Amino acid sequence: MRHRVQGRKLKRTASHRNALLRNLSVSLLKHKRIKTTAEKAKELRGFIEPIITKARKGDLHNMRLVMDSLKDKAVVKELFTDIVSHIGERAGGYTRITRIGRRLGDGAEMAFIELVDFNTLVNDRAAARKDEKEAAKSEKAAKEAEAAQAQ
Protein backbone atom coordinates (compact mmCIF):
# COMPACT_ATOMS: atom_id res chain seq x y z
CA MET A 1 0.00 0.00 0.00
CA ARG A 2 1.21 3.48 -0.70
CA HIS A 3 -1.14 5.32 1.64
CA ARG A 4 0.05 8.82 2.56
CA VAL A 5 3.34 8.45 0.72
CA GLN A 6 4.10 11.91 -0.58
CA GLY A 7 6.51 13.14 -3.19
CA ARG A 8 8.50 11.50 -5.95
CA LYS A 9 11.92 9.89 -5.61
CA LEU A 10 12.83 10.78 -9.19
CA LYS A 11 15.06 7.65 -9.24
CA ARG A 12 17.65 9.42 -7.10
CA THR A 13 19.15 9.10 -3.64
CA ALA A 14 18.13 11.72 -1.09
CA SER A 15 21.30 13.77 -1.54
CA HIS A 16 21.10 13.56 -5.33
CA ARG A 17 17.45 14.62 -5.18
CA ASN A 18 18.23 17.58 -2.94
CA ALA A 19 21.02 18.67 -5.26
CA LEU A 20 18.70 18.40 -8.26
CA LEU A 21 15.98 20.50 -6.59
CA ARG A 22 18.55 23.09 -5.54
CA ASN A 23 19.95 23.33 -9.07
CA LEU A 24 16.47 23.60 -10.58
CA SER A 25 15.51 26.30 -8.04
CA VAL A 26 18.58 28.40 -8.77
CA SER A 27 17.95 28.07 -12.51
CA LEU A 28 14.31 29.05 -12.15
CA LEU A 29 15.12 32.13 -10.05
CA LYS A 30 17.88 33.12 -12.45
CA HIS A 31 15.98 32.66 -15.71
CA LYS A 32 12.34 33.04 -14.46
CA ARG A 33 11.18 30.23 -16.74
CA ILE A 34 12.75 26.83 -17.29
CA LYS A 35 11.86 23.76 -19.32
CA THR A 36 12.02 20.42 -17.51
CA THR A 37 10.00 17.22 -17.16
CA ALA A 38 6.50 17.67 -15.76
CA GLU A 39 7.36 15.45 -12.77
CA LYS A 40 10.43 17.48 -11.85
CA ALA A 41 8.44 20.70 -12.30
CA LYS A 42 5.81 19.47 -9.86
CA GLU A 43 8.43 18.48 -7.30
CA LEU A 44 10.18 21.82 -7.76
CA ARG A 45 6.97 23.71 -7.03
CA GLY A 46 6.72 22.20 -3.56
CA PHE A 47 10.39 22.91 -2.93
CA ILE A 48 10.69 26.50 -4.07
CA GLU A 49 7.39 28.05 -2.97
CA PRO A 50 8.20 27.88 0.78
CA ILE A 51 11.63 29.35 -0.04
CA ILE A 52 10.02 32.31 -1.82
CA THR A 53 7.62 32.77 1.09
CA LYS A 54 10.61 32.91 3.43
CA ALA A 55 12.28 35.43 1.15
CA ARG A 56 9.23 37.69 1.34
CA LYS A 57 9.74 38.09 5.09
CA GLY A 58 13.02 39.71 4.15
CA ASP A 59 14.93 39.53 7.47
CA LEU A 60 18.42 38.22 8.07
CA HIS A 61 17.29 34.99 9.72
CA ASN A 62 15.13 34.04 6.75
CA MET A 63 17.91 35.02 4.37
CA ARG A 64 20.19 32.55 6.16
CA LEU A 65 17.55 29.82 5.93
CA VAL A 66 17.14 30.45 2.19
CA MET A 67 20.90 30.59 1.71
CA ASP A 68 21.14 27.20 3.42
CA SER A 69 18.90 25.63 0.78
CA LEU A 70 20.04 27.51 -2.34
CA LYS A 71 23.80 28.10 -1.70
CA ASP A 72 24.03 30.78 -4.39
CA LYS A 73 24.70 34.28 -3.08
CA ALA A 74 23.93 36.19 -6.26
CA VAL A 75 20.61 34.43 -6.77
CA VAL A 76 19.56 34.81 -3.12
CA LYS A 77 20.31 38.52 -3.35
CA GLU A 78 18.20 38.86 -6.50
CA LEU A 79 15.41 36.85 -4.86
CA PHE A 80 15.32 39.09 -1.77
CA THR A 81 15.28 42.35 -3.73
CA ASP A 82 14.08 42.16 -7.31
CA ILE A 83 11.92 39.03 -7.32
CA VAL A 84 10.21 39.76 -3.98
CA SER A 85 9.30 43.28 -5.12
CA HIS A 86 7.79 41.88 -8.33
CA ILE A 87 5.72 39.34 -6.41
CA GLY A 88 4.15 42.03 -4.24
CA GLU A 89 1.06 40.89 -2.34
CA ARG A 90 0.58 37.52 -4.06
CA ALA A 91 -0.39 35.01 -1.36
CA GLY A 92 1.44 31.92 -2.57
CA GLY A 93 1.17 30.27 -5.97
CA TYR A 94 4.28 32.00 -7.27
CA THR A 95 4.91 29.43 -9.98
CA ARG A 96 2.97 28.19 -12.98
CA ILE A 97 3.43 24.86 -14.78
CA THR A 98 2.38 24.43 -18.40
CA ARG A 99 2.68 21.07 -20.14
CA ILE A 100 4.12 21.21 -23.63
CA GLY A 101 4.07 17.60 -24.89
CA ARG A 102 6.49 14.70 -24.90
CA ARG A 103 10.24 14.67 -25.39
CA LEU A 104 11.48 12.94 -28.53
CA GLY A 105 14.22 10.77 -27.00
CA ASP A 106 12.41 9.02 -24.15
CA GLY A 107 8.81 10.23 -24.40
CA ALA A 108 9.00 12.10 -21.07
CA GLU A 109 6.25 14.65 -20.51
CA MET A 110 7.88 18.09 -20.68
CA ALA A 111 6.68 21.30 -19.09
CA PHE A 112 7.59 24.91 -18.53
CA ILE A 113 7.71 26.12 -14.95
CA GLU A 114 7.83 29.88 -14.54
CA LEU A 115 7.51 32.60 -11.94
CA VAL A 116 3.96 33.90 -12.45
CA ASP A 117 4.95 37.55 -12.06
CA PHE A 118 7.65 37.32 -14.74
CA ASN A 119 5.53 35.80 -17.52
CA THR A 120 5.70 38.73 -19.93
CA LEU A 121 9.39 39.37 -19.26
CA VAL A 122 10.38 35.94 -20.54
CA ASN A 123 8.22 36.33 -23.64
CA ASP A 124 9.74 39.70 -24.46
CA ARG A 125 13.21 38.24 -24.08
CA ALA A 126 12.39 35.32 -26.40
CA ALA A 127 10.85 37.66 -28.98
CA ALA A 128 13.92 39.91 -28.86
CA ARG A 129 16.17 36.91 -29.40
CA LYS A 130 14.10 35.84 -32.39
CA ASP A 131 14.20 39.33 -33.91
CA GLU A 132 17.96 39.40 -33.43
CA LYS A 133 18.33 36.06 -35.18
CA GLU A 134 16.20 37.16 -38.11
CA ALA A 135 18.04 40.45 -38.43
CA ALA A 136 21.36 38.59 -38.50
CA LYS A 137 19.96 36.23 -41.12
CA SER A 138 18.74 39.00 -43.45
CA GLU A 139 22.01 40.88 -43.00
CA LYS A 140 23.93 37.78 -43.99
CA ALA A 141 21.71 37.27 -47.01
CA ALA A 142 22.22 40.90 -48.06
CA LYS A 143 25.98 40.53 -47.74
CA GLU A 144 25.96 37.36 -49.81
CA ALA A 145 23.90 39.05 -52.53
CA GLU A 146 26.38 41.93 -52.55
CA ALA A 147 29.31 39.52 -52.87
CA ALA A 148 27.59 37.73 -55.74
CA GLN A 149 27.05 41.03 -57.53
CA ALA A 150 30.69 42.04 -57.10
CA GLN A 151 31.89 38.90 -58.82
Added chain:
Amino acid sequence: MPNPKRKMSKTRRDKRRTHYKATAPTLGKCANCGDIKMAHHACPSCGYYDGRSMFIPKS
Protein backbone atom coordinates in the same frame (compact mmCIF):
# COMPACT_ATOMS: atom_id res chain seq x y z
CA MET B 1 5.59 -23.62 -3.36
CA PRO B 2 2.44 -24.26 -5.43
CA ASN B 3 2.84 -23.79 -9.13
CA PRO B 4 0.62 -23.82 -12.22
CA LYS B 5 -0.02 -27.37 -13.37
CA ARG B 6 -0.17 -26.60 -17.09
CA LYS B 7 1.54 -24.24 -19.43
CA MET B 8 -0.82 -21.43 -20.52
CA SER B 9 -1.67 -22.00 -24.20
CA LYS B 10 -0.96 -19.24 -26.72
CA THR B 11 -4.69 -18.94 -27.29
CA ARG B 12 -5.50 -18.38 -23.63
CA ARG B 13 -2.67 -15.89 -23.27
CA ASP B 14 -3.73 -13.98 -26.38
CA LYS B 15 -7.38 -14.06 -25.38
CA ARG B 16 -6.49 -12.41 -22.08
CA ARG B 17 -4.58 -9.75 -23.94
CA THR B 18 -7.51 -8.77 -26.17
CA HIS B 19 -8.53 -6.40 -23.38
CA TYR B 20 -5.16 -4.59 -23.35
CA LYS B 21 -5.89 -1.60 -25.54
CA ALA B 22 -4.30 1.78 -26.06
CA THR B 23 -6.58 4.73 -25.47
CA ALA B 24 -6.72 7.67 -27.86
CA PRO B 25 -5.46 10.98 -26.42
CA THR B 26 -8.04 13.68 -25.64
CA LEU B 27 -7.68 16.30 -28.31
CA GLY B 28 -9.22 19.74 -28.48
CA LYS B 29 -9.03 22.88 -30.51
CA CYS B 30 -6.63 25.67 -29.65
CA ALA B 31 -8.56 28.77 -28.61
CA ASN B 32 -5.87 30.99 -30.11
CA CYS B 33 -5.10 29.49 -33.54
CA GLY B 34 -7.78 26.79 -33.99
CA ASP B 35 -5.31 23.97 -34.54
CA ILE B 36 -5.73 20.57 -32.88
CA LYS B 37 -3.97 20.33 -29.51
CA MET B 38 -3.74 18.02 -26.49
CA ALA B 39 -5.97 18.88 -23.54
CA HIS B 40 -4.11 20.65 -20.68
CA HIS B 41 -1.08 21.24 -22.91
CA ALA B 42 0.26 24.35 -24.61
CA CYS B 43 -0.62 24.44 -28.31
CA PRO B 44 2.35 23.07 -30.31
CA SER B 45 1.63 25.26 -33.35
CA CYS B 46 1.22 28.67 -31.68
CA GLY B 47 2.68 28.14 -28.19
CA TYR B 48 -0.38 29.48 -26.39
CA TYR B 49 -2.05 28.08 -23.31
CA ASP B 50 -4.96 29.67 -21.44
CA GLY B 51 -4.59 32.93 -23.38
CA ARG B 52 -0.88 33.27 -22.60
CA SER B 53 2.01 32.73 -24.96
CA MET B 54 4.30 30.10 -23.43
CA PHE B 55 6.88 29.84 -26.22
CA ILE B 56 7.39 31.18 -29.70
CA PRO B 57 7.18 28.40 -32.30
CA LYS B 58 10.19 27.88 -34.56
CA SER B 59 8.49 28.57 -37.92
